[in-house]
Amino acid sequence: MKQINYINCSNYIRLVGAKVISEKYLRVSEEDKDDPLDGEKEKEEEKIPKLVLLLTKGGEEFENFMIKSKDELISIVIQVAATMAMGEEMLELEHRDAHVSNILIEKTNEEDLEYYIGGKKIIVKSNKILIKMIDFGKSRIRNGTELVYCDDWDIESNEPNETEEHGDLHYKIYPRMNEIIGGNWKNYFPETNVLWIRYLIQILSRFDGSGLASEDPGTQAFQKAEESNKKQLAPEDGKEVAEKFFDAIKNCKTAGEFVFQLYEDSYFHYILKKV
Known part of the structure; x- marks a missing residue:
């Protein structure tokens, strides 16, 4: 690590x-x-x-954080994508387990966050929120000639060693990763990062890639807000943002490609800009 x-x-x-x-x-x-x-x-x-x-201190899990506005949602997803993109460029990093309990969130006084992707400086408006990526136990990382990866998978059957009894959305991502990887967890397949970004868009917006309300129960924060009628992201805002994100990510093979697709869409220019 x-x-x-x-x-x-x-x-x-x-x-x-x-x-x-x-x-x-x-x-x-x-x-x-x-x-x-x-x-x-x-x-x-x-x-x-x-x-x-x-x-270092990282904040609380996404699982327990309630998104209240589309600006928060947009900033969070772009931060995750830009973070993954920098990892791709510097270390051929695939997280491979970026569910809502492996991403933390904390308040920040920084208005703008800087990223360097594809030789370009990218500025993302924080909306007073800073995400932190954690838990690299299943990740794949290259540092020069050194290669670190997790081989905790049944390569013969091409199935992950995860119980299929779980109904959470992230348990559906592991077999999808293996469809891309084909049991070869050693090699570099940055499209796995794209799968986790798609997962994050769905679980946080509450809408899937078809524009339909997600069947997944959502984060613990969302479920508690539903039960207590607390303020949360308006469904129409979640759907609007999800449609924009899913349209941008549909042909992407890396997190970096997704970030630059967003930059080309004027819809995101008040949060994302290239210097």
């Missing part, structure tokens, strides 16, 4: 330090607190080496 620190982009979480330990650790899972066997599990887990990572 240390290679991520070399990307000159404030949207990537930074690694401060790392250590392998074989000791007790603080259990924070709500699922375990009432488990009568929890004590025995803890004793067994003492024997298992654990990798402890010290990271």
Whole structure:
């Protein structure tokens, strides 16, 4: 993960330090607190080496963040795409697991965010929001001659080692990635980043690529807002933005291509500009 620190982009979480330990650790899972066997599990887990990572502060998960305006939605999606695009250029980086719990969000006083993509300086209006990409456990990264990637997949059957019982939208992305990759997780396939951007557009706008309301239940924040009638992104705004995004991304093979497609559309010029 240390290679991520070399990307000159404030949207990537930074690694401060790392250590392998074989000791007790603080259990924070709500699922375990009432488990009568929890004590025995803890004793067994003492024997298992654990990798402890010290990271910079990143904010809260997208899962728990309620988008209230189309400007917020547009800025968030463009930030994610531009962040991925910089990773593509510098490290041939594919995140491969960019669901809403692996992207954090925090408030920022920076009005404009800068990105360098394809030799061009790109400015994105933040709308007081800064996203942070985290969890590169399934990612594919190249740094010079060094190549790091996750091979946690059943290559023979071309199926990911993910249970198919989950109904969340992001579990549908893994087999779609494998259709592109064909079981070869070592090579560079930046189109996987495009799949995750499409996923993000759908889950945050609540509309799919056909212009229909998404069947996915949405983020936890969205579900809670529905139950309590709290303010949220207006459906007509979500649909409008989703249509624009999906039209721009339909032929893209990389996150960088998507960013430049957005730049060509005057609809996004008040948030995205090229210097």
